Amino acid sequence: xxxxxxxxxxxxxxxxxxxxxxxxxxxxxxxxxxxxxxxxxxxxxxxxxxxxxxxxxxxxxxxxxxxxxxxxxxxxxxxxxxxxxxxxxxxxxxxxxxxxxxxxxxxxxxxxxxxxxxxxxxxxxxxxxxxxxxxxxxxxxxxxxxxxxxxxxxxxxxxxxxxxxxxxxxxxxxxxxxxxxxxxxxxxxxxxxxxxxxxxxxxxxxxxxxxxxxxxxxxxxxxxxxxxxxxxxxxxxxxxxxxxxxxxxxxxxxxxxxxxxxxxxxxxxxxxxxxxxxxxxxxxxxxxxxxxxxxxxxxxxxxxxxxxxxxxxxxxxxxxxxxxxxxxxxxxxxxxxxxxxxxxxxxxxxxxxxxxxxxxxxxxxxxx
Amino acid sequence: xxxxxxxxxxxxxxxxxxxxxxxxxxxxxxxxxxxxxxxxxxxxxxxxxxxxxxxxxxxxxxxxxxxxxxxxxxxxxxxxxxxxxxxxxxxxxxxxxxxxxxxxxxxxxxxxxxxxxxxxxxxxxxxxxxxxxxxxxxxxxxxxxxxxxxxxxxxxxxxxxxxxxxxxxxxxxxxxxxxxxxxxxxxxxxxxxxxxxxxxxxxxxxxxxxxxxxxxxxxxxxxxxxxxxxxxxxxxxxxxxxxxxxxxxxxxxxxxxxxxxxxxxxxxxxxxxxxxxxxxxxxxxxxxxxxxxxxxxxxxxxxxxxxxxxxxxxxxxxxxxxxxxxxxxxxxxxxxxxxxxxxxxxxxxxxxxxxxxxxxxxxxxxxx
Numbered sequence: 204x205x206x207x208x209x210x211x212x213x214x215x216x217x218x219x220x221x222x223x224x225x226x227x228x229x230x231x232x233x234x235x236x237x238x239x240x241x242x243x244x245x246x247x248x249x250x251x252x253x254x255x256x257x258x259x260x261x262x263x264x265x266x267x268x269x270x271x272x273x274x275x276x277x278x279x280x281x282x283x284x285x286x287x288x289x290x291x292x293x294x295x296x297x298x299x300x301x302x303x304x305x306x307x308x309x310x311x312x313x314x315x316x317x318x319x320x321x322x323x324x325x326x327x328x329x330x331x332x333x334x335x336x337x338x339x340x341x342x343x344x345x346x347x348x349x350x351x352x353x354x355x356x357x358x359x360x361x362x363x364x365x366x367x368x369x370x371x372x373x374x375x376x377x378x379x380x381x382x383x384x385x386x387x388x389x390x391x392x393x394x395x396x397x398x399x400x401x402x403x404x405x406x407x408x409x410x411x412x413x414x415x416x417x418x419x420x421x422x423x424x425x426x427x428x429x430x431x432x433x434x435x436x437x438x439x440x441x442x443x444x445x446x447x448x449x450x451x452x453x454x455x456x457x458x459x460x461x462x463x464x465x466x467x468x469x470x471x472x473x474x475x476x477x478x479x480x481x482x483x484x485x486x487x488x489x490x491x492x493x494x495x496x497x498x499x500x501x502x503x504x505x506x507x508x509x510x511x512x513x514x515x516x517x518x519x520x521x522x523x524x525x526x527x528x529x530x531x532x533x534x535x536x537x538x539x540x541x542x543x544x545x546x547x548x549x550x551x552x553x554x555x556x557x558x559x560x561x562x563x564x565x566x567x568x569x570x571x
Numbered sequence: 572x573x574x575x576x577x578x579x580x581x582x583x584x585x586x587x588x589x590x591x592x593x594x595x596x597x598x599x600x601x602x603x604x605x606x607x608x609x610x611x612x613x614x615x616x617x618x619x620x621x622x623x624x625x626x627x628x629x630x631x632x633x634x635x636x637x638x639x640x641x642x643x644x645x646x647x648x649x650x651x652x653x654x655x656x657x658x659x660x661x662x663x664x665x666x667x668x669x670x671x672x673x674x675x676x677x678x679x680x681x682x683x684x685x686x687x688x689x690x691x692x693x694x695x696x697x698x699x700x701x702x703x704x705x706x707x708x709x710x711x712x713x714x715x716x717x718x719x720x721x722x723x724x725x726x727x728x729x730x731x732x733x734x735x736x737x738x739x740x741x742x743x744x745x746x747x748x749x750x751x752x753x754x755x756x757x758x759x760x761x762x763x764x765x766x767x768x769x770x771x772x773x774x775x776x777x778x779x780x781x782x783x784x785x786x787x788x789x790x791x792x793x794x795x796x797x798x799x800x801x802x803x804x805x806x807x808x809x810x811x812x813x814x815x816x817x818x819x820x821x822x823x824x825x826x827x828x829x830x831x832x833x834x835x836x837x838x839x840x841x842x843x844x845x846x847x848x849x850x851x852x853x854x855x856x857x858x859x860x861x862x863x864x865x866x867x868x869x870x871x872x873x874x875x876x877x878x879x880x881x882x883x884x885x886x887x888x889x890x891x892x893x894x895x896x897x898x899x900x901x902x903x904x905x906x907x908x909x910x911x912x913x914x915x916x917x918x919x920x921x922x923x924x925x926x927x928x929x930x931x932x933x934x935x936x937x938x939x
Contacts, residue, residue, distance in 0.1 A: 205575045206575065206576050206578070206596065206597065206598060206599050207573045207574065207575065207576065207597055207598035207599070208574050208575065208576035208598065208599060208600065209598050209599065209600040209609035209610070210574070210876045211600065211806070211819060211874075211876060211893075212816075212818075212819040212820075212875065212876065212877060212878060212892055212893055213600065213602075213695065213816060213818040213819035214600065214601070214818070215822070216876075216877060228574065229574065229575055230574060230575035230576065230577050231574050231575070231576060231577065232576065232577040232579065232581065232582065232601070233582070233600070233601035234581075236695065236696075236818070236822070241577035241579075242577070302700070302703055303703065303707040308700060327581065327604065328604075328697055328700065329696055329697035329700060329701075330700070332670070332676060332696065332697060332698070332700055332701040332704075333697075333700040333701065333704050335670055335671065336700075336701050336704035336705050336708070337704050337708060339671040339845075340704070340705060340708035340709060341708060349823060438579070448580075448581060450580075450581040450582070450604070451579060451580040451581035452580075454583070454604070455717060477707075506579075507580065508578045508579060508580065508584075509580060509584055510580060524580055525579075525580055
């Protein structure tokens with residue numbers, strides 16, 4: 204059931220919008236109030252290029268929340284459940300954010316640009332407003348803005364060759380989540396080794412929105428010898444890799460222990476942070492559910508458009524939050540939640556993706 | 572250039588989603604992380620039905636932020652620029668929300684459900700997070716949640732007949748922005764005289780998301796004798812009526828004086844509210860721009876998909892934030908911003924909607 208998307212002034216356009224239209228984008232979603240490409244007409248080919256070659260993604264919808272000023276680090280520490288001690292300038296860290304009840308409200312990467320300047324590269328919720336409210340109410344000396352910074356991702360096993368061709372061989376030594384501020388033919392860019400896949404690659408954070416088409420074209424040209432393909436973040440690859448999609452897997456009322464992010468909740472930190480007391484209670488009581496993978500039987504599936512129940516006999520014991528057919532594993536696979544009461548060696552799980560019950564069995568994440 | 576919209580688990584579905592699909596929806600946008608119909612394939616006919624008959628809109632994307640508890644009113648007062656003294660239970664008020672710099676961040680309707688329970692019916696930004704952060708940091712005794720409440724709008728000159736047929740003649744006496752909690756064949760509903768048009772009508776806030784298709788069908792049936800048309804909020808009518816669209820007309824960095832909402836900023840209130848000091852400074856210094864209407868010359872236009880500059884000779888003096896062809900006025904009309912330095916009797920304004928410069932002249936809002 205294909206529907207049109209309304210293109211209007213109420214949703215922001217990425218600096219790469221015109222370039223992706225010229226490049227044949229077919230489908231969009233909306234993420235952080237920005238039009239975000241979802242495919243270019245050949246999802247299977249785009250997936251193959253990500254797995255075996257190199258792809259180019261407009262991910263400008265991954266907005267930045269900049270914290271700048273004397274209290275920037277204090278605010279960063281207070282917002283995140285993870286300890287960020289010892290972070291160097293040029294380093295990034297994955298940092299879940301929770302509300303005061305201990306529910307996950309975003310899972311950004313925190314980047315330290317200077318001792319007094321940080322970016323949160325956010326998933327799909329208005330952390331700008333959240334951080335502004337907290338900073339102001341706590342009387343912190345920090346400015347919280349949406350800076351001119353729009354990521355363009357280059358992902359896949361050949362991404363490093365493409366990016367090294369553009370910026371030089373120093374990029375090959377950049378560690379995961381580390382970054383450098385640089386430029387390309389006068390286009391200001393923050394270059395990070397990061398991206399929402401497990402196939403390796405970089406994100407080029409354009410620092411001048413007027414240069415979007417220029418940067419896009421330069422990357423396409425540099426990638427041409429490697430067969431670079433215009434594409435978008437892949438639901439299939441992210442399920443195979445067990446990556447969390449905030450918004451799809453969790454929006455309201457899921458805590459980080461349930462979401463599989465317990466390793467990033469440092470309750471032994473001496474300092475206060477949002478949700479700490481609630482998270483301590485949740486940890487003491489034990490989370491009611493856990494994040495799991497499923498292998499699902501039956502015919503090859505095309506995906507799902509809403510969460511689906513997981514059954515053990517008549518009882519609902521879990522949820523499928525995304526399901527795909529994996530070309531690599533040649534199976535239907537899914538991520539979701541399962542009640543903590545159900546053991547790992549359970550047998551007889553089922554789900555219904557709209558065409559009758561199918562058998563489901565638990566699988567470790569990432570899928571292998 | 573029609574593009575598809577990706578339908579996935581990362582965007583919420585309205586309780587009316589299945590009903591609108593069955594009813595032939597053609598196009599969606601995303602608003603408050605919810606799929607929101609934008610048309611059903613006949614925009615011109617849908618506009619005519621709104622102006623002369625009655626239309627049905629899935630506006631479940633207009634989410635509620637519920638403030639409940641002993642400090643609910645205190646929080647409501649602190650969040651809004653407008654005085655809300657003397658509000659009765661059952662009454663609503665349009666209340667701009669600003670950030671600490673005095674920028675508009677939403678323009679909801681506040682509804683008082685009880686002395687200790689309020690809803691903010693929000694435009695497209697995550698006020699849930701904003702209000703939760705402020706409540707917690709101020710130590711207020713109030714719960715802030717997204718309740719199970721999904722508006723279905725019935726708008727147009729025959730809307731009252733349709734809604735009276737469903738609920739009884741008491742609805743004819745309901746005042747603008749007032750509401751009553753009631754039910755329809757066991758479906759719990761909050762019924763308000765409100766809606767995002769100036770053609771009159773009601774919003775039925777469904778209080779049980781499982782009953783979306785039932786409520787939709789009941790309204791369609793009751794509206795059939797009046798020729799009810801499934802449709803969506805109309806860009807054309809809202810420009811004719813001068814309604815503000817938060818997101819389209821303003822997102823970041825527009826203050827309420829610039830947005831034409833100065834009447835809802837009560838700086839003489841004795842109590843503190845977010846942005847008060849900044850708004851006082853802005854008022855003292857005078858806003859740099861003002862909200863205006865434009866009549867635009869040249870060929871009939873189809874709409875715009877991004878803001879466009881307004882020129883006086885070589886100088887950029889304003890912005891068109893939405894432009895449409897008005898069938899009622901048989902003219903191209905627009906809303907936007909103009910520098911405060913430009914007088915109302917200016918001549919020689921121009922804009923460029925993508926096909927060369929066109930003359931533009933100022934017009935009062937709403938258009939008559």
